[in-house]
Amino acid sequence: MGAQARLPPPRIALIDGNSFYCACERVMRPSLEGKPVIVLSNNDGCAIARTTEAKAMGIPMGAPWFKIRHLQARGLVALSANFALYGDMSDRMMRVIGQFSPAQERYSIDECFLDLSGLPGPGRDLGTAIRQRVLRWVGIPTCVGIGATKTLAKLANHLAKSLPRLQGVCDLSGLGRAELLRAIRHVPIRDVWGVGRRLAPDLEASGIRTAADLAQADRSILRRRYSLVLAKTAQELCGEPAFGWEDAPPPKQQIVSTRSFGRPVRDLAGLEQAVSLFTSRAAEKLRQQGSHAGAVQVYIRTSRFSAGPFYADSAVAPLHAPTDSTPALLRAALSGLRSVFRPGFDYAKAGVCLLDVRPAAPAAMQGELFAPDDAGCAGKSARAMAVVDQLNQRFGRRVVQAASALHAADARWLMRQAHRSPRYTTLWDEVVEVRS
Numbered sequence: 320m321g322a323q324a325r326l327p328p329p330r331i332a333l334i335d336g337n338s339f340y341c342a343c344e345r346v347m348r349p350s351l352e353g354k355p356v357i358v359l360s361n362n363d364g365c366a367i368a369r370t371t372e373a374k375a376m377g378i379p380m381g382a383p384w385f386k387i388r389h390l391q392a393r394g395l396v397a398l399s400a401n402f403a404l405y406g407d408m409s410d411r412m413m414r415v416i417g418q419f420s421p422a423q424e425r426y427s428i429d430e431c432f433l434d435l436s437g438l439p440g441p442g443r444d445l446g447t448a449i450r451q452r453v454l455r456w457v458g459i460p461t462c463v464g465i466g467a468t469k470t471l472a473k474l475a476n477h478l479a480k481s482l483p484r485l486q487g488v489c490d491l492s493g494l495g496r497a498e499l500l501r502a503i504r505h506v507p508i509r510d511v512w513g514v515g516r517r518l519a520p521d522l523e524a525s526g527i528r529t530a531a532d533l534a535q536a537d538r539s540i541l542r543r544r545y546s547l548v549l550a551k552t553a554q555e556l557c558g559e560p561a562f563g564w565e566d567a568p569p570p571k572q573q574i575v576s577t578r579s580f581g582r583p584v585r586d587l588a589g590l591e592q593a594v595s596l597f598t599s600r601a602a603e604k605l606r607q608q609g610s611h612a613g614a615v616q617v618y619i620r621t622s623r624f625s626a627g628p629f630y631a632d633s634a635v636a637p638l639h640a641p642t643d644s645t646p647a648l649l650r651a652a653l654s655g656l657r658s659v660f661r662p663g664f665d666y667a668k669a670g671v672c673l674l675d676v677r678p679a680a681p682a683a684m685q686g687e688l689f690a691p692d693d694a695g696c697a698g699k700s701a702r703a704m705a706v707v708d709q710l711n712q713r714f715g716r717r718v719v720q721a722a723s724a725l726h727a728a729d730a731r732w733l734m735r736q737a738h739r740s741p742r743y744t745t746l747w748d749e750v751v752e753v754r755s
Contacts, residue, residue, distance in 0.1 A: 328436065330466075330467065331467070331469055332442075332465045333431075333469070333473050333476045334433060334476075336412060336459045337461060338371070341357070341373075342458075344358070347740065351396060353372065355372035356370045356372070356373055357369050357378060357387075360400060362579055415452055415453050415456050416449060419435070430476075434564065435465065443488050446487075446489075447486075447487075450463055450487055463487065463488045468559070468562070471499075471558065496557065499556075507529060507530075511530050511556070533549075533556055534557050574605055574612070575672045576604075578593070578670070583621075585664070585665055587662075594671060601648070611679045612674060613638055613675030616671070617636070617669070618631070619631070619656070619670075620632075620668050634655035634656070637651075638651055641675065652671055
């Protein structure tokens with residue numbers, strides 16, 4: 320028998336967008352290049368993304384907007400979060416990155432793992448090619464970390480961002496154990512993937528202060544004293560894979576759509592409008608992952624910080640049969656809302672949670688003998704929902720929507736977005752105009 324072909328050594332890349340939300344804004348507004356820019360959270364509450372220039376002004380992550388508003392006089396540009404834009408730009412970036420390898424795993428909106436094992440060429444050259452193509456085709460600057468494991472790829476990405484001399488690419492995949500320990504000996508333990516701020520002080524008190532310390536720690540002690548996950552992290556820091564590769568994340572078991580209101584809502588009609596919008600969005604996500612829901616939970620509450628009395632309640636409305644039909648989910652959600660609504664309160668938040676989420680069953684298997692018509696006509700409902708999703712995807716969100724959510728775009732309760740940029744890539748009405 321011939322010798323078995325040897326598998327190539329593992330080589331995993333972690334590609335991460337730099338100040339991703341701010342970078343998306345700069346793609347559409349080049350005039351923001353070089354200026355201090357921050358992106359604010361829902362209702363313009365606090366800073367959730369900062370450019371290098373904004374960080375140089377001393378603005379920490381999570382800084383409340385009202386505390387840093389005065390920095391506008393020094394040139395600070397504050398923008399409301401534009402998640403429609405960021406989601407679309409993320410999809411574009413991921414598609415470009417996926418051209419380099421079929422094995423891609425999205426980790427968050429602005430980062431993904433990519434399996435480079437067996438691809439020809441030095442890791443640094445591959446990382447540079449990825450950076451250049453994403454920047455040229457999408458406009459987003461990135462950093463690339465490469466290692467033999469996911470943990471080392473994350474750590475290499477951290478080094479690529481922290482050390483300008485690396486020019487955005489750090490490859491740890493070809494290093495021997497001694498070289499690897501030297502490369503990570505100055506990385507604080509709190510910066511290791513999966514450690515975090517809560518665990519770091521305890522590890523530091525035990526003498527584990529750097530990534531190299533963790534790599535050399537006794538794994539049996541780590542497992543017994545802390546967790547199996549930390550022991551696996553130590554294993555990965557030595558270049559030995561311990562965390563599996565997922566081609567795609569598992570479907571969500573619950574789908575939540577919720578929002579704090581920009582202004583209090585006192586009447587049932589306003590809450591119905593909000594809950595209808597949230598339910599429609601959750602139903603769309605449900606269909607995107609090919610699932611059905613068996614129940615709908617609705618909750619409402621007032622603010623704990625307002626002068627008025629506090630009230631909060633929720634209700635779960637079961638469905639006659641699992642479904643992804645927006646009308647069926649809306650009926651259940653609005654029924655639950657009406658059961659918990661109490662007049663006389665200033666409601667500050669509402670939410671919808673789709674429960675008992677499961678893979679979608681064939682249309683012929685849906686429905687019950689005495690269920691409402693929509694359950695028995697699941698095939699027609701599925702086709703109708705597919706058409707609605709296609710129209711909204713092609714012409715912009717809420718082109719087709721439930722009547723109970725029709726005026727949501729003009730509602731006073733919508734979150735404050737006083738500084739939001741246009742949704743350049745997802746709404747025809749807000750596409751950039753070029754005049755010759």
